[in-house]
Amino acid sequence: MISSDVIRGYNDTMILSLLLNEPSYGYEISKRIRELTEEKYIMKETTLYSAFKRLETNGFIDAFAGAETNGKPRTYYRITEAGKNYYKDKCEEWEITQEVIEKFIVKENNNEYNKKLS
Amino acid sequence: MNTIKSYLDNMFLRLPQTDDVTRAKMELLAMMEDKYNELKNNGKTENEAIGIVISEFGNLDELGDSLGIKQLIENKTEVSIVTYEEAKKYIEDSRAIAPKTAFGVLLCIISPIIMLLLIGLRELNIIIVKEDLLIAIGLVVLISLVATAVSYFIRFSSKLEKYDYLKINPFELDYETEKMVKSVQNEDEPPYKSAIAVSVVGYILSALPVIITPLVSEVEGFGVLSVTVTLLIVALSTYNIIIKSAANDACNVLLQQGDYSVKNKTNKKFQTITTVYWCITVAVFLGYSFITNNWGMSWIIWPVAGVLFGAIKAITDSQS
Structure with a gap:
């Protein structure tokens, strides 16, 4: 399991990425995240819902009532144009973040660091 | 599934019931239900499914920011919760006790009536007995009526004593309970309002016998008798108001309105x-x-x- 502190900044990115394909609803998104990450990351319900709220407030996604299941209309979310732009920005940001952090990460084959760590 | 629902109910118990919070609760429940059903379909037992759903629920603190209730979540104070059953019982008990209390008050108000009646009739020479004897009879009746009333108060008001904390300490109701109390109060409003109107008219009219009698007749006996009529009207008006206001008053206590507001309590x-x-x-x-x-x-x-x-x-x- 990944520490949620690290990944928090990218929860929104994951959700937006899944919504790029088609509108979806709470459980389906959490299930897709679990499957895609091979169960390395499980998004808690409260995390997911607060991300929905945040994205909705910022105008990155829209909520709408979908088809009824178990007698209740399910809330679906769809990505907006602003959401797509935000997603692009986040992807670029991640490229840079990754590049920066990489500089400080030990690679298994880096003998110099391995010596210092042992 | 009920376990999950009551888990969620408990988590949300202390939150204010705003639209945002209610929606959050519904959405979270839907997600949890979906997950639970899928786990069950994949062959997990009831207990395993519930365990997984609850362990992956997360922390309510995360919702604070997005629901505008951050402060509330962080400053959770230990306020007691009045449950649905308690609230219902309190309203029922208040309704049940009211007629007894009202009857006690009625007895107190009419307690001097017999004495006044006897003295009035004697003044009119309808009864010809020594006045001292009439006063003695009147006093016996008065004291026995008051004693009966007091025994009523002691016996029945003690049944409501256990609810005194509702009037003294601040507390919270959950959403369902508050809805129930409000609907009771709404249903009760028309009879309550009309009872007050009737009683207020009664109180105003009650002055009439005492005011008019001296104008019509100067015989002192009539004056004394007119007081009995006044007392009777006051007694019935009060009886009526106590009975009809019981439920409304209990609802005010539960909703912490008026005299029972949290502001007054603190x-x-x-x-x-x-x-x-x-x-x-x-x-x-x-x-x-x-x-x-x-x-x-x-x-x-x-x-x-x-x-x-x-x-x-x-x-x-x-x-x-």
Whole structure:
């Protein structure tokens, strides 16, 4: 399991990425995240819902009532144009973040660091 | 599934029931239900499924920011919760006890009636007996009625004593309970309002016999008899108002409205002022009246004290 502190900044990115394909609803998104990450990351319900709220407030996604299941209309979310732009920005940001952090990460084959760590 | 629902209910118990919070709860429940159903379909047992769903629920603190209730979540104070059953029981008990209390009050108000009746009839020469004897009979009736009333008060008001904390301590109701109490109060409103109207008219009319009788006849006996009519009207009006206001009053206690608002409850300073103020008023009334024997005038203190109290309350309210 990944520490949620690290990944928090990218929860929104994951959700937006899944919504790029088609509108979806709470459980389906959490299930897709679990499957895609091979169960390395499980998004808690409260995390997911607060991300929905945040994205909705910022105008990155829209909520709408979908088809009824178990007698209740399910809330679906769809990505907006602003959401797509935000997603692009986040992807670029991640490229840079990754590049920066990489500089400080030990690679298994880096003998110099391995010596210092042992 | 019920376990999950009550888990969620518990998590949300202390949150204010805004639209945002209600929606969050519904959405979270939907997600949890979906997950639970899928786990069950994949062959997990009931307990395993519930365990996984609850362990992956997360932390309610995360919702604070997005729901605008961050402060509330972080400053969770230990406020007691009144449950649905307690609230329902309190309203039922209040309704059940009201007729007994009302009857006790009725007995107190009419307690001098027999004495007045006998004295009045004697003045009119309808009964020709020594006045002392009539007063003795009247006193016996008066004291027995008051005694009966007091025994009523002791017996029945003690049944409501266990709810006193509702009037003293601040508490919270969950959403369902609050809805129930409000609907009880709404249903009760028309009979309550009309009961008040009837009783107020009764109180106003009750003055008429005493005012009109001396104008019509100068015979003293009629004057005394007219007082019995006045007392009877006052007694019935009061009886009516106590019975019909019981449920409404209980609802006000539960919804913490009016006299029972959280503001009043936490305002200990005002409570002290109230107690001291009325004790002093009673002391002055009794002291002055006994010393001067001027009972005919000293009652003036009550309306004066009442109006003055309103002024004091307004001043302390503006300070807090």
